[in-house]
């Protein structure tokens with residue numbers, strides 16, 4: 004056993020309101036620079052939709068991630084042989100137009116316009132060339148556009164749905180969508196790290212954050228292809244690749260990353276996970292249907308004395324182990340089994356987990372007679388001749404899952420490598436907790452029924468309340484359990500702190516202590 | 521004439537080589553952030569293929585070919601003694617020469633005409649591309665006009681270069697060369713001299729070490745065995761930033 008700690012995350016999708024506050028917080032801090040304007044280390048996509056960059060999930064196009072070859076795994080579009088032979092021209096790399104050409108507006112024209120007959124306009128100009136341009140794409144161009152032919156219907160996850168199922172998804176009255184915020188997953192088996200010929204990308208041993216050393220990157224651009232989530236970006240101005248750094252300067256100081264701190268829906272949770280690094284390769288090479296279960300298996304119980312002992316041997320601080328024991332991520336992912344990784348089939352062992360959204364799945368449509376209701380409306384009020392209603396009733400609890408507006412298979416393609424049972428169980432749990440709370444607070448459901456529902460999904464009343472608390476009422480310190488990074492130890496190992504008192508600050512770090520695996 | 525030759529074929533090579541080494545190392549030490557191939561495939565990904573691939577394979581083979589003749593002139597002369605093999609040798613060289621020439625032309629035109637690329641192009645990029653283009657053009661001319669280059673390079677120029685290496689320059693053979701060849705030689709040293717000041721530095725950091733590396737890289741800011749050991753906390757490493 005080789006226990007390491009990882010800063011890991013959970014996004015609770017039922018709570019995401021798609022406001023993009025997270026994206027903007029990140030942009031303001033990190034990527035509001037020349038060459039990085041098009042980068043959104045945090046972006047929010049509408050699902051079904053094609054995302055950013057367009058169709059990023061389609062590895063037939065981009066060749067990202069790992070693929071299983073026998074008992075081993077190989078990088079799909081990079082690696083020693085493919086990478087070095089494609090080093091001059093990387094055939095599967097997205098180019099700027101796959102994201103969008105960054106733009107701004109000539110706002111000054113509005114103010115300085117002379118008096119004329121027409122309204123002055125602010126023309127868009129390219130942030131690359133500075134010349135006027137026609138905007139063709141933006142980072143969230145598919146926002147809220149479920150059902151559209153260009154975006155939603157091109158969603159890669161529709162692949163193994165029947166045409167009838169797809170058709171049903173996009174009927175105007177049944178259309179549904181949800182938001183999928185994405186950042187770098189800080190994977191345990193990162194494809195970006197493995198693909199970098201310069202060795203510029205590395206995973207930090209202490210907290211698992213994956214970083215690109217800007218001084219070592221030489222613009223071979225292999226990580227851009229290799230990351231199946233397209234979360235490594237090429238800065239066209241500096242000639243260096245960049246990616247989400249999980250706000251490591253904030254994390255080290257005990258603050259939540261900016262996207263999480265600012266999240267309006269409070270959907271984000273961050274905490275420590277202890278995992279067994281010895282198993283990484285075996286698990287990443289597991290059969291597709293066992294991938295997720297195995298990945299969950301390698302996340303260790305932070306209360307297990309053996310685990311604690313091994314963690315201490317690896318220099319993990321007591322405060323980190325304590326944080327792991329209080330980790331909201333551990334609760335959601337392991338203890339309660341509510342969260343799943345996105346596209347586990349890419350085999351990078353992502354450490355960002357999602358609680359799948361229940362709402363677009365569960366709300367079905369019932370036929371009702373609205374004529375009486377309509378009669379009550381005055382002449383000038385809007386007449387709504389439809390005879391249907393969103394049905395969120397709880398009568399046939401589990402039955403509604405099958406008639407879901409977003410087919411379970413679609414959810415499974417996103418969150419459980421195609422395995423519908425896994426997603427279904429998670430959604431049933433979400434539903435069960437609601438029913439349990441409804442019995443408690445509204446009271447129109449019998450206790451017996453509520454108990455039965457919880458039993459069906461294997462939860463107790465206490466756990467259900469705990470989940471409810473962490474989902475709905477949790478305070479800042481419950482959602483973000485961030486241990487001190489103990490940088491002081493790291494610094495003391497490299498320099499005599501007395502000598503350099505007051506002399507360090509901004510600049511490049513000159514030495515990294517040790518490489519290893 | 522003599523003093524000019526002395527300068528061009530004795531002093532200039534030494535100057536070029538010194539500037540190359542000092543410049544490349546200085547740039548790496550002082551600002552390795554600037555060591556990058558500055559790939560522009562991201563801004564324009566289609567035309568670039570038709571330029572960059574023929575150019576790189578062409579220039580690589582040509583470079584290795586020249587290096588080989590310089591290092592092992594005897595072997596080359598021996599190989600060339602059979603006319604069929606000589607023609608094969610020259611043919612391959614010329615093919616890659618043309619490939620490099622066409623490739624670089626595509627790249628040059630692309631860089632000058634594409635609006636987005638102008639934003640990532642500086643003066644040195646244009647200078648080095650022009651010099652390279654001229655050099656390859658001269659090289660192709662030499663190959664066509666002054667046969668058979670691989671043999672006389674081995675016989676006459678290789679000794680000249682070696683004489684430079686041995687710090688005992690003898691330039692009789694070079695001084696007698698036609699002017700095109702002289703220009704090609706001067707061009708070679710000019711490129712060497714310019715390397716540290718251009719994006720060409722990227723070939724100095726070509727990532728061969730990837731071949732021997734394990735795929736995953738994990739770095740520790742602390743040494744896990746010593747980090748919790750109070751006795752090693754204040755060790756005496758000389759601070760670098762003070």
Ligand code: SF4
Pocket residue numbers: 186187188189190193194195196213229230231232233234235246351
């Ligand atoms: S999500 Fe992509 S960039 Fe982030 S660690 Fe995984 S492979 Fe690397």
Ligand code: SF4
Pocket residue numbers: 018019020021022023024025026047182184265266267268269270
């Ligand atoms: S800030 Fe939170 S709620 Fe808003 S889009 Fe981002 S993740 Fe969703």
